[in-house]
Amino acid sequence: MLQELTDGEFIARVQASRTLIGPTDRRIIDAIVQDPKAVVEGTVSDLAKRAGAAQSSVIRACHSLGYGGFQEMKLTVTRDLARREVTANENPELTFNGDLTSDTPPTEIIRAIAVKSAETVRTIPDTVSPEAFSAALDALQQATRIVVVGNGTSAGSARDASYRLAMLGRTVSAPSDSRTQQLHSHHLSQGTVCLVISHAGSTRETLNAATAAKDSGATVVALTSFRASPLTDIASIVLVAGGFDYGFRLEVMASRLAHLAVIDALFVGLALREPEQSALALEAVADIGARAKL
Structure with missing residues (x-):
């Protein structure tokens, strides 16, 4: 089962650059978000193939997010994945990313929002x-x-x-x-x-x-x-x-x-x-x- 990126520095950069992202960039970013482990283990050519784009488009997408190139983006995704594993080991509940519903207990609502808010503040330096x-x-x-x-x-x-x-x-x-x-x-x-x-x-x-x-x-x-x-x-x-x-x-x-x-x-x-x-x-x-x- 693929583990999508839902927070961290990479997602923060995507949000901040949302108005700059074109259709091709979006396909490349979606490919990174949907399978970040493949990005860490693969090459710029592998990512381009999965996104159905040229290698030059991958580099351009990295630039649109403020990265110097593919390797710098790859390091960020690597850190985001490592941080998520550490957090999960320390407290599995902090990995909660499910949708809140009308049946969600009040304690879960406040916990989930507090975790997301803390993540927002943590990524400010990014x-x-x-x-x-x-x-x-x-x-x-x-x-x-x-x-x-x-x-x-x-x-x-x-x-x-x-x-x-x-x-x-x-x-x-x-x-x-x-x-x-x-x-x-x-x-x-x-x-x-x-x-x-x-x-x-x-x-x-x-x-x-x-x-x-x-x-x-x-x-x-x-x-x-x-x-x-x-x-x-x-x-x-x-x-x-x-x-x-x-x-x-x-x-x-x-x-x-x-x-x-x-x-x-x-x-x-x-x-x-x-x-x-x-x-x-x-x-x-x-x-x-x-x-x-x-």
Whole structure:
């Protein structure tokens, strides 16, 4: 019985690159997912034959996922399979990938979702470019003003990002109204940042604000789930972190967890760059909290 890939770095890359994948790439990716062991044990020629594609198409598909070539992709699949075996040996229940139904016990539901959510967070380093993350830190650290934009399921993440940046003493706003978002973005300038959070990167109101920020000369930092979208075309810096598609719109929910984790990483990264200033700012936050309890 074939053991399909259902999570891990390879699947994370497929999800992040979904909008870049054409029909031929899809056939090749499906062949990898359906029989990963054959990929580990075979050659680029073997995979091309199973997918009904040319060897050059296999290499091109690897490139579309961000790999340098077939061997780099093969190493990832090997690690994913090894990690799954270790996990299964430690706790067989963690390999659960079956569909949840109306008969699923509540304890199984929460366990399954928790496992999937944890896997989403674990794969963030596989899709977030270190160079892009460093560039985002540079832009946020040097920004004289920051506007955070997020709508729909990303609205809560935007508010969280704004609060955390304010905790470090940054001048930041996160308007909840889409027109106010566009207005604030329009009044940005060079040396400022518009941090835009969007799962699919295609929400019209969000794109309007991002475009206004770009036109004003601000640096647009996108935190999104896919490598290619209307938002990534606008942004100067793109941080890709998303969730797997498990049905029940869990992809969107898992992506929210991934985005919050990246926001936490930005918060910590900024704090570490300016430890003394950050310590003073966080002390002020603690004082405000203490006074609120009186």
